[in-house]
Amino acid sequence: MSASLSGKAAIVGIGATEFSKESGRSELQLCLEACKAALDDAGIAPQDVDGLVSFSMDSSPSIMVSRGLGVKELRYFSLVDYGGGAACATVAHAAAAVTAGLADVVVCYRAFNERSGRRFGSGDAAVQMRGESPMAQHFGYYAPYGLITPAAWVAMAARRYMHRYGATSEDFGRIAVAARAHAATNPNAWFYERPISLENHQSSRMIADPLRLLDCCQESDGGVALVVVATERAQDLPGKEVLIAGAAQGSAHDQHMMTSYYHEDITGLPEMGTVARQVWAQSGLGPQDVQTAIIYDHFTPFVLTQLEEFGFCGRGEARDFIQDGAIHLGGRLPLNTHGGQLGEAYIHGMNGIAEAVRQARGTAVNQVPDVRNVLVTAGTGVPTSGLLLSAV
Amino acid sequence: MIRPQPLIGRDNAYYWEGVAKGLVLIQKCTACGSLRHPPSPMCPECQSLDWTTVAATGRAVLHSYTICHHPLPPWEQGPYAVVLVDLEVEGSDSGARIVCGTRGIANEDLRIEMPLRLTFEDGLVFATPEAAS
Numbered sequence: 215m216s217a218s219l220s221g222k223a224a225i226v227g228i229g230a231t232e233f234s235k236e237s238g239r240s241e242l243q244l245c246l247e248a249c250k251a252a253l254d255d256a257g258i259a260p261q262d263v264d265g266l267v268s269f270s271m272d273s274s275p276s277i278m279v280s281r282g283l284g285v286k287e288l289r290y291f292s293l294v295d296y297g298g299g300a301a302c303a304t305v306a307h308a309a310a311a312v313t314a315g316l317a318d319v320v321v322c323y324r325a326f327n328e329r330s331g332r333r334f335g336s337g338d339a340a341v342q343m344r345g346e347s348p349m350a351q352h353f354g355y356y357a358p359y360g361l362i363t364p365a366a367w368v369a370m371a372a373r374r375y376m377h378r379y380g381a382t383s384e385d386f387g388r389i390a391v392a393a394r395a396h397a398a399t400n401p402n403a404w405f406y407e408r409p410i411s412l413e414n415h416q417s418s419r420m421i422a423d424p425l426r427l428l429d430c431c432q433e434s435d436g437g438v439a440l441v442v443v444a445t446e447r448a449q450d451l452p453g454k455e456v457l458i459a460g461a462a463q464g465s466a467h468d469q470h471m472m473t474s475y476y477h478e479d480i481t482g483l484p485e486m487g488t489v490a491r492q493v494w495a496q497s498g499l500g501p502q503d504v505q506t507a508i509i510y511d512h513f514t515p516f517v518l519t520q521l522e523e524f525g526f527c528g529r530g531e532a533r534d535f536i537q538d539g540a541i542h543l544g545g546r547l548p549l550n551t552h553g554g555q556l557g558e559a560y561i562h563g564m565n566g567i568a569e570a571v572r573q574a575r576g577t578a579v580n581q582v583p584d585v586r587n588v589l590v591t592a593g594t595g596v597p598t599s600g601l602l603l604s605a606v
Numbered sequence: 607m608i609r610p611q612p613l614i615g616r617d618n619a620y621y622w623e624g625v626a627k628g629l630v631l632i633q634k635c636t637a638c639g640s641l642r643h644p645p646s647p648m649c650p651e652c653q654s655l656d657w658t659t660v661a662a663t664g665r666a667v668l669h670s671y672t673i674c675h676h677p678l679p680p681w682e683q684g685p686y687a688v689v690l691v692d693l694e695v696e697g698s699d700s701g702a703r704i705v706c707g708t709r710g711i712a713n714e715d716l717r718i719e720m721p722l723r724l725t726f727e728d729g730l731v732f733a734t735p736e737a738a739s
Contacts, residue, residue: 335677336677337677337679340610341607341610341679342610343610343613344613345613346615348615348617350613351613351614351615351617351618352644353613354610354611354612354613354614354618355612355644355704355705356688356705357610358609358610358611358612358730359688359705359706359707359730360609360674360679360681360682360686360688360707361672361674361688361705362679363674363677366672366674366688369672370670370671370672370688370690370705371670373670373671373672373718374669374670374690374718377670377718419675419676420673420675420676420685421675421676422672422673422674422675422676423672423673423674423675423685423713424672425672468650470644473705475669475670475690475703475705476643476644476703480669480670480690
C-alpha cells in the first residue's frame, strides 16, 4: 500500500456521443462532443483542462482536442499503446498525473468511426501491414495464413481453453445472453429492446470457430470521455465523484499482440493477472468486495478467463461461476450492466468505464443495489489495464 | 487482394529463408542454449545477442486451431484452418511452437494433440496428417 495512488484521484465527469453505425461526422468532432459532455457533467469549464490522455490508436491529436476545448495551456498529454488494452490505463495515467501534480484536470478520451470507417473486424489492417517495423514483421507470421482478424486471434486461445477445461460454446453464449439482456433495458444501447436467447447464440453463424457471430462484439461509431481530478479538488465540484481505488497496467512475460501463443499454457491471460494483483494490492480489496464488474467483452471467451485471473473463481471454473443467472441483474456478480461491447457499443472499453462510474454513483439504468466497488477491465489478448472504482 | 507475403527484416530473415528452402529454423541462443520463437535479437533468458539456428524435424503436434469462416479473404475458397503446432526440434527437449496453415486434412478432422507433419508450399509452412507425407 505504500505510495499507492488509491483514493487520491477521482473520476468526476463522464460524457459520450450517441452510439451508432454511422455517426455522420468526423472522429475529431465525436471526440470533442464527448469531452465537452464529460466536462459539463463534472461542472468544469473546458478552459480549465490541462491534461489529455488517449489511445495511441486514436486519431484525434491532443493539440486539436485542446484547441477545440479552448484549453489555455496543456501541461500533461500522453497516449497509451495496444488498442483496447489502453482503456483503463488512460485513467491510470490521469490519476498518476493529478496525484503527482503534473496536471489538475485531465480528460481521457476515445472516439472513432469504427463501423462506418476502418473496421477492425475486416482483417484489412493485418493484410496491409508493410515495412520493417517489428510489429509488422510479427503480424507477418500470421497474415499469410489468413489469421488476420481479432476474432480468429482469440479463437485460437479459446479452442485450447475448451480442450483443457471442458468449456463449451454454450458457456461462451451465456456471456452474450447476459450482455444482451442488460442492453435490452438500456436505451443508449444499440441492442436496446433486442435480447437474445442461448438458442439464438447457438444458431448464429460461425465467424472463427469456435467463435460465433454472437460471441463477437459490435463495431460502433461513437466517443466517450472521462474527467479525472485529485480527490481534494473533486470535493469542491457539484457532481458526485467516484474514487479510483486501484488503477494498473499489465504486460506479461513473452507478451505478444493478440497472439500470446508461446507460453507453455495459453489458456490464461497473465497480463490481466498482473493487473489484478496490483488493483487488489493498491485497494486492499478483493473479489468479495465487488458488487458489479465491467469485464471487457470484445469476444466472450476472454470474459471467462478474466474472471479467473481476478480470482472470482478458480482456473477453468468460470463456466460454473456464470451458471444460473449469476452474471445477470440480481445475480451474485452482475456483469456488463450497460450491455457491454456486445450489447451497448464497442468504444474500445471506454463506455464500460462510464458505466462503472454510473454504478458507483447509483445512477445506472440497470442499477445494482448498494454498489460500493466496481471492477473495470480493458482489452484482452493485448497488454492491458484495469480499474477498481469506489463509491464515496 | 492477394495472399499477403511474409514481412522480412534483419531480425527474422533466417526464418523465412529457411521456410523457402523447406525448413523451419528455430533461433537458439549460443550462450545459454535456449530456443526462442518468434525471432528476437536478444535472448530472453540470458540477454546474449549471439545466436544460431536449429531445424525442426518436421514432426509436430496440434496445440490449437481455428476455422476461419468470415470474412473470407479473396485467396481462400471456403472456411480454412489456421493451426498452432508444437514442433519437435533437433537436439532439444523443449521444442518450439509456430502458427501455420493446413494441407491434406479436412477442417472437421482436426483434433488437439493429433500428430502432424510439416510440409512447404509457395514459401509458407503447412501442417499435414502424419501419414500423408
